[in-house]
Amino acid sequence: MGANGLANGSSSLSGSNGLNGESSKRYASYLANSNRYEAVDRMLDRRGPWTDEQFVGGSEAKAFLRQKAKILVIGAGGLGCEILQNLALTGFSDIHVIDMDTIDISNLNRQFLFRESDVGKSKALCAADFIMSRVPGVKVTPYHGKIQDHAPDFYMQFAIIIAGLDSISARRWINATLVNMVDEENEDSLKPLIDGGTEGFKGQARVILPTITSCYECSIDMLTPPTVFPVCTIANTPRLPEHCIEWASVLEWPKTFKDKKLDTDDPEHIEWLYQKATARAAMFKIEGVTWQLTQGVVKNIIPAIASTNAIIAASCCNEAFKIATTCAPYLNNYMMYTGNSSIYTYTFEHGKRDECPVCGGEASLVRISKDWTLEQLVEHLKEAQEFKLSRPSLSSESGPLFWYDPPGIYEATKGNLDKLVFDLLGPEGGAVSVTDKALPAANLSLEIQFE
């Protein structure tokens, strides 16, 4: 894995055999210099004006940071590469990183631990190798896979978790998992989650203390809703190049290829869509279908640059450093950054949501029409900005209303989809509890009322 960065030397302490005499001496002399961490030590040996009274600092803080604090990085992409670099230089020495992706050429404009020769390799493995080759004394343990493949026990071993993800579903999953892990009897079960995200010149960093501060799910309604084009526009009245591209991917692809799934990473597939969309655009005299736009629309590409990732990842790691050492108060609890006009940050406390399905306790009131079927309610839970569920299973106080799984219950309850909620719950409405794979082990409580 990863010949990168090894051009002139060792990959770790044990690998220093290949060095010539001079560089070997320099290496040893670096390690012998106990003052090399001066920049970080100053923050740990000196108290700041805003440092908490409990701060002890000195050797105790250094030992925790450098020997004990096991930290997990979720994502080894744009943010992940930066996060790993910063953690290693700050002094964290037991770093774990998890990512299911492999390296693509379009990553190389910002994911600076990877080189052209790494394309196709595992991001987690490659990034871990690189960090260990560059920063002596740091152990990075990579996991090539999904966060969902690990049980709560796995997450229990870490002191802090930093997420640099581009996926909402993964964020919701880790957030819900960490909130559920909190056991009031066990202080160690509370794992600070530091979450970063970027888009173009904008980004945000936040600190989530599960059950104590607002969680990721509390702010789910702050997300920009994805652009969804109505199907009748795509099918009948296209006006924009995007409409023609959606037509090609949503309607034409499944019609033409039946069982073959569209692979948005396959350039041949994009080419096919581009050709179809271009032909359709020409027929309707619509301008502006390009290869890049086609790819952007079907892959929902978000612009990404090194500098924004650097800013947000640095902020995340700075909070991790402050949490691990208490040398300064950590972020409470949200920093928003906007760089497209001058430099602007907004730092504020995002409040908890009482009806948050993950960390709140109260039921969400949902007022629906008397003529809604259960299927309409299910669709509403998928689409509404404050729920955004993928496969919600619903139960009333008297038992399952509709469950996606297991197959037995699905078969037994799917007939309810066509029935009116009014008939299923009675004229007064009532409590409905919802589970969904987006929210592991969490129950969303609804209070249904009729208009």
Added chain:
Amino acid sequence: MPTRPSDSEVTTTRPTKIPKMEDSIDVVSASTATAPIPSYRPDAKERRYDRQLRLWASSGQKSLEQARVLLVGCNATGCQSLKNLVLPGISHFTILTDAKTTAQDVATNFFLHPESLGQNVADEAVKYLKELNPAVEGVANVQDPATLLKSEPDFFTSFTLALCCDVDPDLELSIADLLWQHSSTPGNRDVPLMSIRNSGFIGRISIQLREHCVIDTHPDSTHTLRIDQPFPELETYARSLDLDSMDSMEHSHIPYLVLLVRALCDWRDAHEGQAPSFEFRDEFKETLRKGKHKYDEENFDEAIGQAFKCWNTSEIPYEVESLLSRDNVKNITASSHNLHILLHTLGIYLQSHPLPPISPSLPDMHSSTESYITLQNMYKRQYQSDLAEYKSVLDKVLDSVGLPSGAVPVTEIESFVKNSGGVDIVNGSPLSAQRDVKGLTREAINEHFADPESENHLAIAEHLAILAAERYRTKHSIWPGTTSDTTADCQILEESIKEMSGLTALPGMAKEAIVEVVRGGFSSLPTTAAFIGGLVAQEAIKLVTDQYSPLDNTVIVDLVKSTTTAFKL
């Protein structure tokens, strides 16, 4: 919010069920393409830069690929800044310093290795930074910058942009003075300078530039619909529609924009040529509502929602007007910046037109394809006609200063005419003036430092603490906070700030700001270095591409409070 769903989620949000619509056209006939379509599939370079091209396009990339960046000094912050410029593909960087690599350098700077110890830090950092992008040229210059400044000042002015990281305050000012002199000489390119300081959790970036032209600020919207002042073709079209005899399909697919123009014409006809004012908004909306044939006509709902555009008068944007009144826009010469010439021309154009040229861009709206394309073509024709008039004015302007027609590239003219509200000009000030306790610094002291309630109070206090530290450094040749007696250093900075500000007692958080600045001893905390390196690169990209508005001109970074505060000095 910046986050958006991942690829996998989008597939689930896409509609899975396709409702059968009675008025649907035959989709099979739509897919029968005729002539083969050329592919234009992206090449390796376009694929590598794809995610950034979506922000600054090929024009921005071209500027980036011509940029030559100089870094004076070579600490972690400087190398992080360069990393974020090498990755997107600048042409060239030079690191200038005669310093040798220390253990502290290696421990904070990712672009060094333990084996770099004792070697020229510029050589070592260049080696590791170059690995990031084979297309970028990197050079180490291991001369003493102060000596080079005397012997070869042209070296400094040969770059597009200079970054000074942790450079001695006096030397930094000398470099800044040289670049300012150079930039102020007519005919010379402006070479902006960014001055970067950091100490522990606190940092500061200052930009010196003479003048910076932003050719595209990327405003949220570039539409200039001007419903309140429809151009003749649009008005004629709107009036010509026989709304009552249309079939329901056609009626429910008239673009809202056309509905509004029509309603406005009808209103004016009935009110002696007067447009509806704000007081009549409900009445006006009611006429729209009455026009519906069916209660669920979405285009009418859109029209009612956008009706305010009928009584909000389209005007020359305030920002454009203030640009037009600048001296170097009013008085141009053959060597004026293209943007000055284009704005000057706009000023003359506006003497015979109430508004700047119209933009050809339309937002999406509920409509049939045909009506939408018809409308879009009307806007395009109007844009072409405005553009032609603008160009004829421009030719006269160019002629008047002795420039040939064609002196400004057509692409620049067109992009300006499409988006004249999306340009900006930033006036800079010399670094020496920013460091003097006069002018804007004096104002900042009076307004923000003396007033603990001001939201910029702490940031200005931190700036003054850094300023005092720079004076300390000049006097004592070391930075405050580098010896164990930090209390004494804080005391000295307090006295220095009292002297600068003229205040006998330090207000509010000033003492705290001093303690935090001294605490770091002006060493590079890796996270602060990465944060500031990100900001520096972001601003450098804006300065090099002439896109997006840059910082004007100072920002304080406080990573205890996790804030940034920008202000002008």
